[in-house]
Amino acid sequence: MAMVCLSDFEAYAKKYLPKIAWDYFAAGADDCTTRDENILAYKRIRFRPRMLRDVSIMDIRTKILGSEISFPVGIAPTGFHQLAWPDGEKSTARAARAMSTCYIASTYSTCTLEEISAAAPGGLRWFQLYIHRNRATSQQLVRQAEALGFRGLVLTADLPYTGKRRDDVRNGFRLPPHMKLKNLEGAFEGDDCSEYGLPPNSLDPSVTWNDIYWLRSLTRLPIIIKGILTREDAELAVRHGVQGIIVSNHGGRQLDEGPATIDALVEVVEAVRGRVEVYVDGGIRKGSDVLKALALGAKCVFIGRPALWGLAYKGEEGLQDVLRILQDEFRLSMALAGCANVSEIGPHLVQLSKL
Amino acid sequence: MAMVCLSDFEAYAKKYLPKIAWDYFAAGADDCTTRDENILAYKRIRFRPRMLRDVSIMDIRTKILGSEISFPVGIAPTGFHQLAWPDGEKSTARAARAMSTCYIASTYSTCTLEEISAAAPGGLRWFQLYIHRNRATSQQLVRQAEALGFRGLVLTADLPYTGKRRDDVRNGFRLPPHMKLKNLEGAFEGDDCSEYGLPPNSLDPSVTWNDIYWLRSLTRLPIIIKGILTREDAELAVRHGVQGIIVSNHGGRQLDEGPATIDALVEVVEAVRGRVEVYVDGGIRKGSDVLKALALGAKCVFIGRPALWGLAYKGEEGLQDVLRILQDEFRLSMALAGCANVSEIGPHLVQLSKL
Amino acid sequence: MAMVCLSDFEAYAKKYLPKIAWDYFAAGADDCTTRDENILAYKRIRFRPRMLRDVSIMDIRTKILGSEISFPVGIAPTGFHQLAWPDGEKSTARAARAMSTCYIASTYSTCTLEEISAAAPGGLRWFQLYIHRNRATSQQLVRQAEALGFRGLVLTADLPYTGKRRDDVRNGFRLPPHMKLKNLEGAFEGDDCSEYGLPPNSLDPSVTWNDIYWLRSLTRLPIIIKGILTREDAELAVRHGVQGIIVSNHGGRQLDEGPATIDALVEVVEAVRGRVEVYVDGGIRKGSDVLKALALGAKCVFIGRPALWGLAYKGEEGLQDVLRILQDEFRLSMALAGCANVSEIGPHLVQLSKL
Amino acid sequence: MAMVCLSDFEAYAKKYLPKIAWDYFAAGADDCTTRDENILAYKRIRFRPRMLRDVSIMDIRTKILGSEISFPVGIAPTGFHQLAWPDGEKSTARAARAMSTCYIASTYSTCTLEEISAAAPGGLRWFQLYIHRNRATSQQLVRQAEALGFRGLVLTADLPYTGKRRDDVRNGFRLPPHMKLKNLEGAFEGDDCSEYGLPPNSLDPSVTWNDIYWLRSLTRLPIIIKGILTREDAELAVRHGVQGIIVSNHGGRQLDEGPATIDALVEVVEAVRGRVEVYVDGGIRKGSDVLKALALGAKCVFIGRPALWGLAYKGEEGLQDVLRILQDEFRLSMALAGCANVSEIGPHLVQLSKL
DSSP, rough: OOOOHHHHHHHHHHHHHOOHHHHHHHOSSSTTTHHHHOOOHHOOOOEOOOOOOOOSSOOOOOOTTTEEEEEEEEEOOSGGGGOOTTTTTHHHHHHHTTTTTEEEEEETTTTOOHHHHHHHOOOOOOEEEEEESSSSHHHHHHHHHHHHHHHEEEOOOOOOOOOHHHHHHHHOOOOTTTOOOEEEOTTTTTSSSTTTTTOOTTOTOOOTTHHHHHHHHHOSSSSEEEEEHHHHHHHHHHHHSSSSSEEEGGTTTTTTOOOOHHHHHHHHHHHHHTTSSEEEESSOOOOOHHHHHHHHTOOEEEEEHHHHHHHHHHHHHHHHHHHHHHHHHHHHHHHHHHHBBGGGOOEEEEEOOOO | OOOHHHHHHHHHHHHOOOOOHHHHHHOOOOOOOOHHHHHHHHHOOOOOOOSSOOOOOOOOOOEEEEESSSSSSSEOOOOOGGTTTTTTHHHHHHHHHHHHHHEOOOOTTOHHHHHOOOOOOOSSEEEEEOBBSSHHHHHHHHHHHHTTOOOEEEOSSSSSSSSOOOHHHHHHHHOTTTTOGGGGGTTTTOOOOOOOTBBOOOOOOOOOTTHHHHHHOOOOOOOOEEEEEEEHHHHHHHHHHEEEEEEGGGTSSSTTOOOHHHHHHHHHHHHTTTEEEEEEOOOOOOOHHHHHHTTOOOOOOEHHHHHHHHHEEEEEEHHHHHHHHHHHHHHHHHHHHHSBBBGGOOOEEEEOOOO | OOOOOHHHHHHHHHHHOOHHHHHHHOOOSTTOOHHHHHHHHHTEEEEEOOSOOOOOSOOOEEEEEEEEEEESSOOOOOOOOGGTTTTHHHEEEHHHTTTTTOOOEEETTTOOHHHHHHSSSTOEEEEEEEOOOHHHHHHHHHHHHHTTOOOOOEOOSSSOOOOHHHHHHHHTTOOTTTTOOGGTTTTTTOOOOOOTTTTTTTTOOTTTTTTHHHHHHHSOEEEEEEEEEHHHHHHHHHHTTTTEEOOOOOOGGGSSSSHHHHHHHHHHOOOOOTTSSEEEEEESHHHHHHHHHHTTTEEEESSSSHHHHHHEEEEEEHHHHHHHHHHHHHHOOOOOOOOOOOEEEOOGGOOOOOO | OOOOOOHHHHHHHHHSOOOOOOOOHHOOSOOOOOHHHHHHHHHOOEEEEOOOOOOOOOOEEEEEEEEESSSSSSEEOOOOOOOOTTTHHHHOOOHHHHHTTTTTEOOSSSSSSHHHHHHSTTTOOEEEEEEEESSSHHHHHHHHHHTTTTOEEEOOOOOOOOOOOOOHHTTTTTOOOOOGGGGTTTTTTOOOBBTTTTHHHHHHHOOOOOHHHHHHHHHSOOOEEEEEEEEHHHHHHHHHOOSSSOOOOGGGGGTSSSSHHEEEEEEHHHHHHTTSSEEESSSSOSSSHHHHHHHHTTEEEESSHHHHHHHHHHEEEEEHHHHHHHHHHHHHHHHHTSBBGGGGGGGGGGEEEOO
16 A cells, blocks of 8 residues: 555554544544544635746755754644554654654653653654643653753643543543553552543643743743634733744544634734744644645644554654655645745735635 | 433434334424524534633533523423323423423423423423413413413414424324323314314414513513514514513424524524523534523523433433533533633634634 | 425426436536526525514415416426326416416427417416527417417527537437427428427527517517526616516526526516516425515516426326415415515515525 | 537546546646636636527637637647547647647647647647756757747746646556657656656756746747736736736646636736736636636636547547537537627626625
8 A cells, every 4th residue: 555645644544553542543522523624624725826936946944943843844742652553652752853853742641751752862852731730740740851851841721621522432442551641650649540541630620821930930941832722812822921832722622613723823823923933733634734834824833643643554664754745745835836945935825715 | 322422312212212203303394404504503603712711610500580500501392202201291390300400391291281390399490382272271371380380481483383394294293192282181172183183273373472461461470482583573572571582493393494593593682682581492412502502692592302312212311311411511611612600601702704 | 105395296207207208307408507506596595584473364365467376386388298298288277277377388388379278268378489580480379379368478588599408418309209399380391300399490599689579569468588697688678678577597408507596586686676577487396485586576486397297297186286285385484484475575584695 | 328528528538548547637636626626616607698699690719829719729738648549649639620729739748749740730739848957958849849830839837846646656657668758759868767757857946937038039939828826927927928828727736725727817817907818727628617717808718638538539539529519518608698709708797706
């Protein structure tokens, strides 16, 4: 089977992963409307490609928070990579480094942050944080991440409670016994860890904007907030001093029937007015999706499920394949739209109103 | 089979109910366009969820006409509950009371109002009235309902004649011989009761707004009018002194190709300008639908067919399951949208224009 | 099989008619887009039904050009009724008279105008005219129609050439040898009658608005022009002195991808400003479609294919069934929308913009 | 099998061509969205047909760059005609001449320009040019075309690199060994000709608007630029002195999710304001599509895949069949819309906004 585009990896993963793992990765909240809208919304955007521009020398590099990456696609935080590949997040870290891009490691990794760091020394990595009711746990993780050389702290804002993913409920999803939430080991010793490997309601639903200041007091890392979908919250994020915003709806796994992320990006970018960097995740399936996101103001996009499909295909090597395909497609779509480097990408390239 | 969401109950009911009963409950008028639009219209509404708001303590209670209910979902009036479960409306009354919500008992119940009252003393109930050509019958029912402690009188305004439900015509639908329209027994003795257990054309198609005054003369109960779909009629309802309006198209069973109720709600709420309470029924299938209805100005929603599916599943217990799922989903969607109590719900939470 | 709605008759006709006849009646031009749009466009219109209006006494009669009909649905001109039922147009004439409505007999009838008149003396009938290159033929038909008591002359304006109906081309459609275009017998003696029973290109494509004056010189009958789809042509029709306009796209059989007739009706009614009566055909499948057409300004609608399905079902009796169903549905939808007679129907009843 | 409309030829070609050849001709870039949109966009445009205009004498001829053609449909440049029919471009040239229309021969022909010219002396032909990194090759081709009597030079602007056509990648598409890019023979001797018969990246991606001046210096032929999709580029084209613009997205084979060509035509025509001739290709499947394109300002359309289907059916004869069907359909749709010659076609004939 030739792996030509990302949906080839999706088909592979669906065929070879255990159903319970596939369902967990694929799950969306409720009717999965938002999960699917993330993809459909890209298809509603039309390019306005420009011709006869010199695209003989293509430069697709960019910088996020000052660090250069080989192209504007990073790896979004997702949990439980060992469900996709035995080496789990270690493979992810290696692939990201090999492709010179950024990997956001999840609190819910099945490898420790040390293991992840050791697997790919020098790689550009950010750490994604869930704030638990047990704040000491969160505090320790932040400090550990900084100490290990992670270069950004990503606070997930859209999960005060876990969304209702029907398939997980039907499957009675739990981590297999030989996998652990390695970064939280010991923190919930003896508790009933029935919700995604944690005690039910272990996350802190009382987190508010003021907790940005608490995080700021813990670390010198730049803080990126993930899960913003409105201009109002974008403004609040800027006012509370974050360095970056990831427009995200958690892959459609939290509140169903919220906006597609590429639609929300437009209003967030408008509200932010360049004061902080804005990224987006959700629904990226082709290099031209990346081009659309950048045209609409994203500095970089992050991929979630496609990275897991790559892992499921061939671990580190499979994820590199996924990234390389996106990279080639992105470069080609830039060239065909008439842009030789990312600074030439702008809103003139797209037309939003077309159904 | 795990009962995870309301469509699981729908699938169960479709499988286990006699076809003629399923068809009767499922029926819509003509092409069933409005029946289906009631559901589709909710899907066209997008949330604008807010992040990082303290949602650790959730309060989902509300009040309707001064009575507190545990969450803003009541039971809409539907007929013939014995078609779904042997105990019929008695089970419905018990489930509503157990879940601390309001049950609107139909004129076309297969239990008497006394039986319904006795089954769940102290429960919050309203009585739904059809006005028959034989006005004495209607008058007696109103007085009986008031005497039995029903706390509201719901006048159905959209059924001067019965809509054309093709499947009922094909099936030659009639109540099975062992079921009776208990509240109308004796009223039509000896007549040909071939239309839904009543003589054809027994309802009075000459009812007009002035009959609100007639009802007012019969009872001190608050009067709620059900079936309003336009701003003009909303204004008339307020002027004629009703206490509440249920935006309803009778589940799409009357005039096909009228508006979806959630669409009509917007114009009714705008016209009413807070002078009376506005409710909505039709198309509620998820907790987030309730949230959308409240964001658009409904004080509470009422469920019709889903209640019948619950009854068909396990009677009183099944209906409680349905209500509990809606309650959990509503609470979760509120939290994920950033609201800790119903007073925080408002139009800022939704975006209407998105297809 | 219960005949509950018009699509039941359609299914019957599709099953029992010879394929070549079914295909001929069902045919649309090219991709059949306009044929199907005629139906879909009705579904995009939403009612704004009004409640609590006295609808105990319903009066659904109307008048067209001064003649009363029992309800605002007549029979559009269609050809070759013997393909549907042995008695052909004689049955159509009888059914129309029995239901007290208007029948527009086609130039392309398989019975003579005398036979049609004799079959149902006193019935309200109009005669539909195609102008042939051989003008004497057309002139004679007009005079004969007037002499036989036809009360209107309908000039078809949209067929300078016959539209391309792919199935007819594939089937090599021709009238069976025992059927004749009875009204044209002798006119084309000896010619190659391979195009729908006539010599190819026998119609006159040079007809212009001035030919209205020629027709006027031939007859005192009111002239109705059929096939108008734009405001410009509606204005021209009024200026040339016609008494009525039928908004029609020939059932989608001529220029494909023109407007649906119910959409075109709006602009024609606006242009005409009440100076002449406006009718519409195409896509009427339910009583509520009639109500929509009247709400948008049509004085009456005409049905084409549904009449043929009725004939195919049981001749005169089947067509009466079709008309009676439409009548019952129209009366019910009027009542449910809050109208007791046709003068209460108006644009306030509908909302156009809803997709 | 009757060949009634263009999709009959498509079905034939799909059935009888080798899969790899069919896939190559049918291919679109990435998800094939733009390829399919080219067709769907025509369906969103509604005619506003006019009645009772004298259409007895139809004249469908037009002129492009001063040369008369029998109707406004030419043959777009496509490669590798021998994949469809053994005689390849020689058959295409003969059919175009027989039908008195224009054939744009591709750089990627499987016959030499001499062979093409000799096959149909006196035919109206333009030559389509790709500019190779090896400019001498391109220069020689331009001069040869002029010498051979080609009457226009079409510069393709949208292929700095080849689009990603997944099926071609999966199939490992290559020209069969017995076919050659005859016009480029010798130019890339000994190279690895693995990309569509050429060395990878043999085209020059540094071409800019200034190269129009270089082409101008090589030839006196009118220069037509192909692949323009925006008003900005249309303005640049006019300013750089081209004689014509072909609005094209390369049949959806280059940048996926750009605009449908008929949509882009509107903005290009508006920008050009009549200063040069504008043509369009992509998505033409019926005579009425041609009428729509002309109504929106195109002087002429060009067909790509349909020409190949005609060749695949019966070579020269099959392509004539395709052209004759389009011609008949175009003439009929003009007449049914009320136009007797192309000068009567204008924007009043169409309505764009209808979904």
